[in-house]
Amino acid sequence: xxxxxxxxxxxxxxxxxxxxxxxxxxxxxxxxxxxxxxxxxxxxxxxxxxxxxxxxxxxxxxxxxxxxxxxxxxxxxxxxxxxxxxxxxxxxxxxxxxxxxxxxxxxxxxxxxxxxxxxxxxxxxxxxxxxxxxxxxxxxxxxxxxxxxxxxxxxxxxxxxxxxxxxxxxxxxxxxxxxxxxxxxxxxxxxxxxxxxxxxxxxxxxxxxxxxxxxxxxxxxxxxxxxxxxxxxxxxxxxxxxxxxxxxxxxxxxxxxxxxxxxxxxxxxxxxxxxxxxxxxxxxxxxxxxxxxxxxxxxxxxxxxxxxxxxxxxxxxxxxxxxxxxxxxxxxxxxxxxxxxxxxxxxxxxxxxxxxxxxxxxxxxxxxxxxxxxxxxxxxxxxxxxxxxxxxxxxxxxxxxxxxxxxxxxxxxxxxxxxxxxxxxxxxxxxxxxxxxxxxxxxxxxxxxxxxxxxxxxxxxxxxxxxxxxxxxxxxxxxxxxxxxxxxxxxxxxxxxxxxxxxxxxxxxxxxxx
Numbered sequence: 441x442x443x444x445x446x447x448x449x450x451x452x453x454x455x456x457x458x459x460x461x462x463x464x465x466x467x468x469x470x471x472x473x474x475x476x477x478x479x480x481x482x483x484x485x486x487x488x489x490x491x492x493x494x495x496x497x498x499x500x501x502x503x504x505x506x507x508x509x510x511x512x513x514x515x516x517x518x519x520x521x522x523x524x525x526x527x528x529x530x531x532x533x534x535x536x537x538x539x540x541x542x543x544x545x546x547x548x549x550x551x552x553x554x555x556x557x558x559x560x561x562x563x564x565x566x567x568x569x570x571x572x573x574x575x576x577x578x579x580x581x582x583x584x585x586x587x588x589x590x591x592x593x594x595x596x597x598x599x600x601x602x603x604x605x606x607x608x609x610x611x612x613x614x615x616x617x618x619x620x621x622x623x624x625x626x627x628x629x630x631x632x633x634x635x636x637x638x639x640x641x642x643x644x645x646x647x648x649x650x651x652x653x654x655x656x657x658x659x660x661x662x663x664x665x666x667x668x669x670x671x672x673x674x675x676x677x678x679x680x681x682x683x684x685x686x687x688x689x690x691x692x693x694x695x696x697x698x699x700x701x702x703x704x705x706x707x708x709x710x711x712x713x714x715x716x717x718x719x720x721x722x723x724x725x726x727x728x729x730x731x732x733x734x735x736x737x738x739x740x741x742x743x744x745x746x747x748x749x750x751x752x753x754x755x756x757x758x759x760x761x762x763x764x765x766x767x768x769x770x771x772x773x774x775x776x777x778x779x780x781x782x783x784x785x786x787x788x789x790x791x792x793x794x795x796x797x798x799x800x801x802x803x804x805x806x807x808x809x810x811x812x813x814x815x816x817x818x819x820x821x822x823x824x825x826x827x828x829x830x831x832x833x834x835x836x837x838x839x840x841x842x843x844x845x846x847x848x849x850x851x852x853x854x855x856x857x858x859x860x861x862x863x864x865x866x867x868x869x870x871x872x873x874x875x876x877x878x879x880x881x882x883x884x885x886x887x888x889x890x891x892x893x894x895x896x897x898x899x900x901x902x903x904x905x906x907x908x909x910x911x912x913x914x915x916x917x918x919x920x921x922x923x924x925x926x927x928x929x930x931x932x933x934x935x936x937x938x939x940x941x942x943x944x945x946x947x948x949x950x951x952x953x954x
Contacts (some may be wrong), residue, residue, distance in 0.1 A: 441851065451890040455841065460806050460807060460809050461504045461505075462503050462504055462519050462803045462806060462807055463503060463504060463505040463506075463507060463515075463519045464500075464503045464505070464506050464507070464803065465507040465508075465515060465548055466507065466509075467509050467543055467544040467545060468508075468509060468510055470502065474652070480860065483725040489576075491896075495521075497790060498684050500726065500804070503803070505518040505519065507519075510547075511577060511847055512548075512551070512573060512574055512575060512577075512580070513573070513580075515548055515576075515577060515579075516577050516580045519548075519577060520577040520580060520581050523535060523581070523721070524581060524584055524585075524588070527585075527588075527719055527721060528588060528589075528590070528710075529813050529815065530717045530719055530818065531816065532708070532719045532720045532721070532722075532816060533719070533720075533721045533722070534721075534722040534723075534724065535549075535577060535721075535722070535723050535724070535784040536723075536724040536726065536780075536783075537549050537724065537725050537726060538726050538752075538799060538802060538803070539726075539729075539799045540727060540728050540729050540799060541728030541729065542728060543728060543799070545698075545725055545726065546576075546698055546725055547576065547578060547602060547727065548576055549576050549577055549578050549695045549723055549725040550572050550576045550578055550579065550643045550679050550682060550683065550725065551572075551575045551576040551579065551679070552574055552586075552841075552908065553683060554885065554889055555572060555574045555575065555889065556575065556579065556676055556679040556680045556683055556885075556889055557680060557885060557886050557889040558673050558676050558677075558886060559648075559677060559795070559886055559889045559890050560574075560575075560675050560676075560889055561673065562574045562671055565672075570583060571672075575679075578679065578704055578723045579654075579675050579676065579679050581706075581721065581723075582594075582596075582669065582675040582678075582706065583672050583675055585708070586671075586672070588620055590711055590712055590717075590753075591708060591709075591710055592709045592710065592711040592716070592951075592952075592953075593596070593668065593709050593951050594668075594669055594706050594707060594708045594709065594951075595666040595667060595668050595669060595707045595947060596610075596666065596667050596669055596678050596704060596706055596707070597610060597664040597665060597666050597667070597705050597707070598610050598664070598678065598681065598682055598703070598704050599616065599662060599664050599702070599703045599704075599705075599779065600613075600685070600686055600687070600700045600701070600702055600703075601700055601701040601702075601703070601751070601775050601776050601779065602687055602699065602700035602701075602744075602750065603743075603744065603747050604747055604750075604774060604775050604776075605775060606618050606662060606775050606779065608664045608665055609681060609682065609685045609686070609702075610664065610667050610681070611664070611665040612871070612874045612878075613685070614665075616662050616663070616664060617662075617663075617933055617936065617937050617940075618662055618775050618778050618779060622640055631797045662779060663937065663940030663941050663943070663944045664705075664940075665940075665943060666707060666944065667701075667946075668947075668950070669706075677882070678704070680882055680885055680886075681878070682702060682883065683885065684771060684878075684881040684882060684885055685878070685881075686698060686700055686702055687699045687700050687744075695732070698727050699724070699727060699744045699748070700727055701724070701725070701727050701748075701751070701776055702725045703722060703723070703725075703779060704722070704723045704725075704726050705720055705721070705722045705723075706720060706722075706723075707720050707788065707948075707951065708720065708721070709951045709952055711723055711821070714820060714821050714822065715819060715820055716816045716818065716819060716821050716822060716824055716952060717816050717817075717818050718816060719816045722783060724780065726752065726755075726846070727747055727748040727751075728748070729748065729752050729799075732781075732790070732807060735872055750774070751774045751775070751776045751777075754770065754773045754774040754776070754777055755774070755776060755777055755780070756802060756805075757770050757773070758770060758771060758777050758780075758784065759802065759805050759806055759809060760805060762784055762809045763805055763806075763808040763809050769784070771784075771937040784809070821952065821953075824952060825949070825953070828945055828948050828949045828952065829941065829949065831945055832942065832945040832949060834944065835938055835941050835945060836942055836944045838938050839935070839938050839939060839942060842932075842934060843935070846929070847931065847932040847934060847935040848927065848931045848932075848935045848939075849928070849930055849931040849935075850928075851927065851928060851929075852926050852927060852928065852929055854926060855927045855928070856927070857925055859921070859924060859927055861926070862921070863918070863921045863927065863928065865940045866914060866917055866918050866921065867918055869913045869914050870911070870915060870918050873910055873911045873914055874911065876907050876911075877904065877907045877908055880900060880903055880904040880907055883900055884897065884900040884901060885906060887900055912922075915952070
């Protein structure tokens with residue numbers, strides 16, 4: 441029986457603030473990981489009953505929860521379950537995992553390598569369990585959403601931040617535009633659209649009126665591809681895709697160290713009669729901070745570590761600015777902080793998880809950040825559908841205008857017919873091979889979860905190696921063809937941004953039954 445819908449007309453007072461909740465998870469000693477002979481020991485004493493712990497005799501009493509051991513259900517109960525109730529109330533939520541390399545962030549958010557498979561899910565369900573024991577907070581939350589009242593549907597996007605650039609893991613590692621972009625024009629209504637830079641009197645007046653409006657700190661959304669989630673197997677597939685697609689390397693401190701930040705966002709549609717709420721739930725698995733001397737990395741891995749540490753330092757500056765209450769918050773100094781700006785801009789309930797001395801200092805500072813509670817407004821379903829349809833129609837019109845102006849990817853005038861045909865064929869082969877490589881990666885992970893040393897695993901490994909070699913060859917050919925004078929012009933940023941907006945609006949329309 442469904443309960444009554446939440447009151448959507450009443451909003452919390454703008455003066456009502458809450459602190460960010462912090463949960464600390466203490467990882468058990470690892471006996472199988474890489475050893476660093478020069479590493480110093482850390483004495484940790486945890487008291488879960490009083491939510492306190494001491495590190496090398498320094499006590500910390502600020503955490504809301506202290507979680508010990510490898511029990512994933514306890515971690516979920518402490519850090520994830522409460523946020524599910526906030527989602528039902530119409531609040532957008534964020535859970536962020538922060539800590540040094542090897543502290544168990546990815547383990548906590550997703551789970552250990554090799555368990556995010558359909559085979560593991562089927563084994564758990566046959567034993568009467570909702571989820572496998574080793575699955576992390578994200579797949580547990582996602583599966584719980586299926587049983588919540590009023591949840592009509594939900595979709596997921598997956599963004600990886602590597603070397604300060606954002607990539608869409610659901611769209612063949614496509615590079616994403618982050619931050620503000622130039623407007624491609626003005627919509628004057630009634631199907632009339634004027635391009636950017638138009639100097640007519642009407643456009644001048646509109647820009648003047650816009651300049652008088654207050655400026656709000658709300659960034660442009662990153663238009664990553666969304667995938668509809670309909671079953672627990674879909675949850676397993678997305679989690680497994682993150683595992684096989686994300687960049688990772690081994691070093692002295694961690695056998696499998698993530699070299700990128702990963703942001704998985706759930707977009708929900710909650711239906712209450714003829715009204716809908718659209719909260720979001722963002723999961724942030726940050727790359728681990730590391731000291732290069734201790735991790736022993738060199739070359740590209742050293743450059744990656746420098747970038748990771750730099751982005752985490754900027755995140756620390758953002759947290760400090762927020763806790764100090766200063767006017768300027770340096771969100772724009774890194775891709776990561778631009779992506780996290782909506783979380784800290786009074787738009788989300790936030791929680792945070794992880795480990796030792798430096799991480800605990802960061803966590804303590806995070807507790808001093810006071811955030812306004814912001815509930816997502818309920819809107820009329822029919823009005824919302826019409827609004828999205830109108831916005832989609834306008835975006836498609838913009839895209840058509842930009843294509844006519846030559847802003848989309850196109851062959852240059854006079855391009856050789858044979859070269860055009862060869863280029864199109866190779867691009868098609870490239871897309872097909874990218875899909876094949878990803879499918880083989882997922883199939884291999886599934887086979888390894890059943891029997892790691894089986895003949896099927898060896899067969900898939902051979903096919904995957906061959907497919908990767910073919911992919912590298914085709915990718916090199918396409919890249920060289922793009923440099924042929926007079927053949928091809930890459931799409932402009934404004935075009936790709938609008939194209940992504942069209943896809944996002946189409947997904948949104950589908951989620952509300954359009």
